[in-house]
Amino acid sequence: MTTPEIPQRSWSQRWHVKGVGWTALLVALLVGSSKMTGVDVGMFFSNFDQFTNLLVRMSQPAWSYVPIIIQPLYETIQMAILGTTIGTVFAVPFAVLAASNLVHNQWLRGIIRLILDLVRTLPDLLLAAIFVAIFGIGSTAGVITLAIFSFGMISKLFYEVIETIDMGPLEAMESVGASKVTIIWYAVLPQIMNQFVSYFLYTLEINVRASTVLGYLGAGGIGVFLQRSLSEFDYNKTAVIILATLVVVMVIDGVSNHLRRVLL
Amino acid sequence: MDQQPIISFKNVNKIYNNGTVGLKDINFDIPRGEFLVVVGLSGAGKSTLLRTINRMHEISSGEITIENEPISDYKGQSLRLLRRKIGMIFQDFNLIKRSTVQRNVLSGRVSYYPTWKSVLNLFSAADKDRAIRALERVNLTEKLYTRADELSGGQQQRVAIARTLMQDPKVILADEPVASLDPLTTQTVMDILKRLNQEDGITVIVNLHSVALARQYADRIVGLRAGAVVYDKEIADVTEADLTKIYQTA
Numbered sequence: 328m329t330t331p332e333i334p335q336r337s338w339s340q341r342w343h344v345k346g347v348g349w350t351a352l353l354v355a356l357l358v359g360s361s362k363m364t365g366v367d368v369g370m371f372f373s374n375f376d377q378f379t380n381l382l383v384r385m386s387q388p389a390w391s392y393v394p395i396i397i398q399p400l401y402e403t404i405q406m407a408i409l410g411t412t413i414g415t416v417f418a419v420p421f422a423v424l425a426a427s428n429l430v431h432n433q434w435l436r437g438i439i440r441l442i443l444d445l446v447r448t449l450p451d452l453l454l455a456a457i458f459v460a461i462f463g464i465g466s467t468a469g470v471i472t473l474a475i476f477s478f479g480m481i482s483k484l485f486y487e488v489i490e491t492i493d494m495g496p497l498e499a500m501e502s503v504g505a506s507k508v509t510i511i512w513y514a515v516l517p518q519i520m521n522q523f524v525s526y527f528l529y530t531l532e533i534n535v536r537a538s539t540v541l542g543y544l545g546a547g548g549i550g551v552f553l554q555r556s557l558s559e560f561d562y563n564k565t566a567v568i569i570l571a572t573l574v575v576v577m578v579i580d581g582v583s584n585h586l587r588r589v590l591l
Numbered sequence: 592m593d594q595q596p597i598i599s600f601k602n603v604n605k606i607y608n609n610g611t612v613g614l615k616d617i618n619f620d621i622p623r624g625e626f627l628v629v630v631g632l633s634g635a636g637k638s639t640l641l642r643t644i645n646r647m648h649e650i651s652s653g654e655i656t657i658e659n660e661p662i663s664d665y666k667g668q669s670l671r672l673l674r675r676k677i678g679m680i681f682q683d684f685n686l687i688k689r690s691t692v693q694r695n696v697l698s699g700r701v702s703y704y705p706t707w708k709s710v711l712n713l714f715s716a717a718d719k720d721r722a723i724r725a726l727e728r729v730n731l732t733e734k735l736y737t738r739a740d741e742l743s744g745g746q747q748q749r750v751a752i753a754r755t756l757m758q759d760p761k762v763i764l765a766d767e768p769v770a771s772l773d774p775l776t777t778q779t780v781m782d783i784l785k786r787l788n789q790e791d792g793i794t795v796i797v798n799l800h801s802v803a804l805a806r807q808y809a810d811r812i813v814g815l816r817a818g819a820v821v822y823d824k825e826i827a828d829v830t831e832a833d834l835t836k837i838y839q840t841a
């Protein structure tokens with residue numbers, strides 16, 4: 328040991344064994360699972376003309392349909408906003424309790440996370456079916472379904488954001504003699520606010536799209552009209568509905584981008 | 592000293608959960624109004640010692656008394672009231688970066704309000720005025736409405752001191768308050784701490800890495816090594832040779 332030696336990379340480091348291994352494993356999983364579930368990728372390409380055929384039939388949107396769908400579209404947006412907001416209100420306290428840097432009690436955190444996992448496991452179509460059965464056809468069932476779906480999604484997104492914050496300001500607020508709620512309000516909230524807003528809007532966007540599907544089950548909004556146009560093979564109306572939904576999603580996206588820039 | 596010590600350590604030990612010895616049989620008193628500097632190698636236990644005083648760390652055995660009251664039983668509101676009279680300054684300032692200087696300074700006052708008032712920002716006019724005067728003490732009034740992350744490191748540390756002043760503290764704990772500052776800013780921040788000590792009679796306990804700074808500002812220097820007090824002298828008795836010995840390894 329007279330001359331300083333440059334450390335040698337090990338054999339596995341040099342040939343990137345880890346990276347190659349993971350890639351191979353992923354490819355194997357992908358191929359294996361498509362084999363097992365019987366997905367035929369070839370069929371997608373051989374039947375592609377079906378798809379183009381559909382596009383052609385949708386290519387002349389029935390613009391006269393626009394005034395008719397304004398009202399249900401409006402209802403869809405209302406449902407999405409209401410559902411997302413209700414879900415978020417409940418998600419915030421759960422997200423705080425699930426964050427490992429704020430709650431040191433492993434039991435409490437474990438139970439909260441179990442509840443959240445459970446909620447996220449419930450398929451939203453199942454929820455919609457149940458609530459349509461309880462509340463009857465209409466937007467109430469839709470709003471509750473979206474609220475539960477948003478709750479599950481937002482609470483997870485939120486607690487993951489909370490776990491990345493800088494703990495320094497919390498330490499300072501604790502040393503000042505602040506109560507727990509005050510600490511969260513002063514030291515946590517400002518650090519997560521803009522990510523919260525952007526996740527809220529992202530969920531809202533998903534909910535606008537989801538509510539079109541929920542309409543199928545009679546949960547109100549534009550989905551009812553989408554289902555009707557499809558079952559009547561009236562694809563020019565379908566095109567209008569899709570375009571209108573696209574506009575709404577784009578508007579939300581624009582608002583989201585703007586708010587993120589302002590809040591940063 | 593004819594008066595009672597403000598802080599007193601009696602046989603204090605601290606062992607971390609993973610078995611690391613944080614503090615070993617600490618015994619000493621801190622008289623009211625003293626400017627105490629704690630020195631020692633990295634890992635000697637300086638931060639641990641400081642944080643046991645405001646119960647940010649719990650001790651394993653022994654007793655710490657503040658104004659003759661044992662502090663280990665405090666819980667909830669009484670613990671918050673203890674912390675209210677002990678200000679703390681950090682190496683990384685720990686300001687709320689996205690908030691204004693005003694909000695940061697006012698946040699030092701929240702323990703005087705019920706939670707709902709702090710949350711709704713219902714600070715009295717007197718306390719808003721107090722915030723301005725706290726900023727005057729650190730020469731930063733003109734930054735009242737600036738966002739904290741737009742300030743230099745030295746300015747942020749001065750805001751942190753102003754926040755501490757809002758507590759109306761009897762003791763200020765400073766954990767390497769100048770470690771991330773340049774030499775000139777270092778002097779400014781240390782001068783402010785010294786002034787609070789002399790003009791307001793606040794007891795100041797500072798962890799420092801710089802021996803030169805320790806000698807310049809301290810009334811008394813305590814040296815730690817492996818969690819134990821290995822040195823404790825009034826500044827008049829401190830010699831250069833002593834200090835180099837504290838910083839010798841093994």
Ligand SMILES: Nc1ncnc2c1ncn2[C@@H]1O[C@H](COP(=O)(O)OP(=O)(O)OP(=O)(O)O)[C@@H](O)[C@H]1O
Pocket residue numbers: 607608609611612613631632633634635636637638639640
């Ligand atoms: N949370 C913790 N869990 C376990 N051990 C810890 C913890 N915090 C500190 N220690 C250990 O306790 C000892 C004292 O640490 P402390 O942070 O008090 O040292 P320090 O003198 O402040 O060092 P520095 O000058 O680097 O800040 C070290 O050996 C450290 O590794």
Ligand SMILES: [Mg+2]
Pocket residue numbers: 637638639766
């Ligand atoms: Mg330290």
